[in-house]
Amino acid sequence: NAGVTQTPKFQVLKTGQSMTLQCAQDMNHNSMYWYRQDPGMGLRLIYYSASEGTTDKGEVPNGYNVSRLNKREFSLRLESAAPSQTSVYFCASNQHRERVLFGPGTRLTVT
Amino acid sequence: AQTVTQSQPEMSVQEAETVTLSCTYDTSESDYYLFWYKQPPSRQMILVIRQEAYKQQNATENRFSVNFQKAAKSFSLKISDSQLGDAAMYFCAYRDTGTASKLTFGTGTRLQVTL
Numbered sequence: 001n002a003g004v005t006q007t008p009k010f011q012v013l014k015t016g017q018s019m020t021l022q023c024a025q026d027m028n029h030n031s032m033y034w035y036r037q038d039p040g041m042g043l044r045l046i047y048y049s050a051s052e053g054t055t056d057k058g059e060v061p062n063g064y065n066v067s068r069l070n071k072r073e074f075s076l077r078l079e080s081a082a083p084s085q086t087s088v089y090f091c092a093s094n095q096h097r098e099r100v101l102f103g104p105g106t107r108l109t110v111t
Numbered sequence: 112a113q114t115v116t117q118s119q120p121e122m123s124v125q126e127a128e129t130v131t132l133s134c135t136y137d138t139s140e141s142d143y144y145l146f147w148y149k150q151p152p153s154r155q156m157i158l159v160i161r162q163e164a165y166k167q168q169n170a171t172e173n174r175f176s177v178n179f180q181k182a183a184k185s186f187s188l189k190i191s192d193s194q195l196g197d198a199a200m201y202f203c204a205y206r207d208t209g210t211a212s213k214l215t216f217g218t219g220t221r222l223q224v225t226l
Contacts, residue, residue, distance in 0.1 A: 046215055
């Protein structure tokens with residue numbers, strides 16, 4: 001059981017470039033989430049997917065898109081990266097009412 | 112919308128002593144979950160302890176315990192016999208009981224453990 005995996009672990013982008021952060025879980029969880037963590041602000045929810053085939057906006061969705069490719073995978077796309085998107089990104093998953101498990105995070109820097 | 116407030120940006124405790132981290136939250140729901148997560152320098156989010164709002168008994172996990180005051184909307188974490196490995200960021204989090212278990216986090220408390 002790998003749990004929740006994220007790729008890449010680190011990424012540097014120039015303003016305006018695009019990229020996709022990948023997330024996968026092998027626990028057959030229905031729900032998956034993307035959070036960002038900025039200094040002094042805790043983790044904030046970007047998007048979530050309550051079940052395969054559904055996605056919904058969280059607290060800070062602007063500038064991002066998501067795809068729930070299948071039950072295992074939930075990707076986060078930055079179409080045109082901005083310096084304000086410099087952050088640490090966490091993917092997470094869970095089954096209803098069970099504990100939420102987090103991936104190891106991706107540190108993204110946009111210059 | 113639910114909010115979670117951690118008013119202590121940093122705390123310090125001596126090894127083997129006890130420290131309490133504070134958390135307050137705001138919600139109109141009667142049934143929900145509260146959590147404390149630990150984030151060491153590795154950035155991994157580690158669940159420390161969980162409390163269901165319908166349970167009156169305070170949760171405990173070894174050296175970690177909570178003081179859950181539902182009416183006051185307060186949820187503090189007590190760490191007993193502090194160890195050097197307890198040094199980390201600690202986040203308080205709220206989760207509703209809906210199908211999608213979205214977490215709302217506080218801003219965190221950085222705990223230092225000194226010899």
